[in-house]
Amino acid sequence: GAGVSQSPSNKVTEKGKDVELRCDPISGHTALYWYRQSLGQGLEFLIYFQGNSAPDKSGLPSDRFSAERTGGSVSTLTIQRTQQEDSAVYLCASSSWTSANTGELFFGEGSRLTVL
Amino acid sequence: QQPVQSPQAVILREGEDAVINCSSSKALYSVHWYRQKHGEAPVFLMILLKGGEQKGHEKISASFNEKKQQSSLYLTASQLSYSGTYFCGSGAGWGKLQFGAGTQVVVTP
Numbered sequence: 001g002a003g004v005s006q007s008p009s010n011k012v013t014e015k016g017k018d019v020e021l022r023c024d025p026i027s028g029h030t031a032l033y034w035y036r037q038s039l040g041q042g043l044e045f046l047i048y049f050q051g052n053s054a055p056d057k058s059g060l061p062s063d064r065f066s067a068e069r070t071g072g073s074v075s076t077l078t079i080q081r082t083q084q085e086d087s088a089v090y091l092c093a094s095s096s097w098t099s100a101n102t103g104e105l106f107f108g109e110g111s112r113l114t115v116l
Numbered sequence: 117q118q119p120v121q122s123p124q125a126v127i128l129r130e131g132e133d134a135v136i137n138c139s140s141s142k143a144l145y146s147v148h149w150y151r152q153k154h155g156e157a158p159v160f161l162m163i164l165l166k167g168g169e170q171k172g173h174e175k176i177s178a179s180f181n182e183k184k185q186q187s188s189l190y191l192t193a194s195q196l197s198y199s200g201t202y203f204c205g206s207g208a209g210w211g212k213l214q215f216g217a218g219t220q221v222v223v224t225p
Contacts, residue, residue: 004157028126033212042203042215043158056212091157103148103163105213109156 002026004108006092012114013082021077023092032075032093033105034067038088047076049095066067082115089113117141119206121216128223133200136219138204139186147180147187148205148213152200159187159201191221199223 004008005024005089013019034046037101049069053111064082069075079086089112119140138147142208146165152158164180164187175192191198201220205213 035215040217042217043205043213045207045212045214048212060210104160105145105150105158107150107157107159 004092004094004106006090006108006111008111009109010112010114012116014116015084016051016081018078018080019082019113021079021090023075023077023094023108024054025048025073025075025092025094026096027073029094029096029106031070032069033093034075034077035091035093035107036088039111043091071086077111082113084115087113087115102114117151118214119144119204119216121202121204121219123219124217125222128191128198128221130196130223131166131193134191134194134221136189136191136202136204137186138188138195138206138216140206140212141185144180144182144185144187144206146206147178149178149187149189149194150205150215151200152203153200154217161202163196194221196223196225209225 005020007032017022030051033051035043037043047067048056064080067077089110093107095105119138128134135206148163149161150158164165178189180187199222201218203215203218205215208215
């Protein structure tokens with residue numbers, strides 16, 4: 001596909017369950033980002049992957065959150081023992097060296113997580 | 117720290133102008149503007165890097181005042197397609213941005 005692809009688009013889960021959210025960035029984009037958007041809030045930075053460098057995890061809100069990026073492409077955000085406050089839209093974005101110079105991030109449409 | 121945007125929402129008629137402000141208590145090195153339509157991905161509008169620099173995207177322009185640590189986005193002769201939520205972001209790294217809470221813009225016929 002031409003854009004950033006995220007799945008699932010919607011996920012409803014019960015409190016305490018684990019969830020995995022997937023992001024497929026634009027082909028060739030070396031940088032990948034996860035953001036969280038809670039209702040009525042701005043985008044909150046979670047984690048950033050750049051090439052083979054160690055990821056910047058400084059935005060992860062707790063140790064229940066983790067993310068990995070396999071083969072420099074697809075990324076999975078995992079939330080363990082979900083809580084109701086984890087309910088939000090999780091957005092993934094990617095950028096290339098070129099777009100990074102212009103500041104442009106390409107966002108996916110997000111995965112809406114609802115924790116009951 | 118999260119930039120502060122104002123107003124929270126604005127309703128315009130087609131053809132009217134509006135200004136969205138973004139300010140920060142921390143020094144701003146760059147300001148990034150995005151627009152998000154309901155249910156869609158945020159879309160990049162522009163980035164401003166230098167003090168006083170202005171940029172444009174269609175009839176949307178922006179200014180950046182480093183000394184005042186603020187940026188303003190100008191919607192000129194608004195069109196229906198301008199409806200959406202506008203976010204400003206700031207940060208030292210390109211992708212690791214702190215975004216404001218957003219300004220919802222509704223343009224009516």
